[in-house]
Amino acid sequence: MENKTNYTKSVTGVVIKDGKVLLARHTYGAGKNMLVVPGGYVDFGEAPEDAVKREYLEETKINVEPKEIIGIRFNMHDWYVAFRAEYVSGEAITDGDENSEVIWLDVEEALCREDVANLTKELIKRAFYSETRLVKDEAYTESGKYAPYSFYATEITE
DSSP: OOOOEEEEEEEEEEEEETTEEEEEEEOSGGGTTOEEOOEEEEETTOOHHHHHHHHHHHHHSOEEEEEEEEEEEEOSSOEEEEEEEEEEEOOOOOOSSSEEEEEEEEHHHHHHOTTBOHHHHHHHHHHHHOSEEEEEOHHHHHHSSSOTTOEEEEEOOO
């Protein structure tokens, strides 16, 4: 069977609903036993937004809709993109594999807890408090002149 996972591209999303953020308790690696935002690798040929949707559904049974980009990390070998995502539907349930628990936590509590990973805390701050985000530029995307995922910075006025 051919490997469909692109281990050089990964995504995550911060989902906040009613002042609470959805977190999962990681079961392996450097983040073992820590609460993190769900995410994972992008499959070959998969759009980053679709990977976020798939990862959330696989890991939490929650349907989400990725919106703005709130963070990007990249180097010569790989990249990682973080989105603010909106809750669509579903009841948070652990996958029993990559995470041992899936919980909605009050945003302020999540930012204070020691068992919430530091990167997760930073992403929560950017999703909940940041005034600038990268949003998808539909005109560029549909024109065919630019990459399918052209984004530009905008100030949030909500």
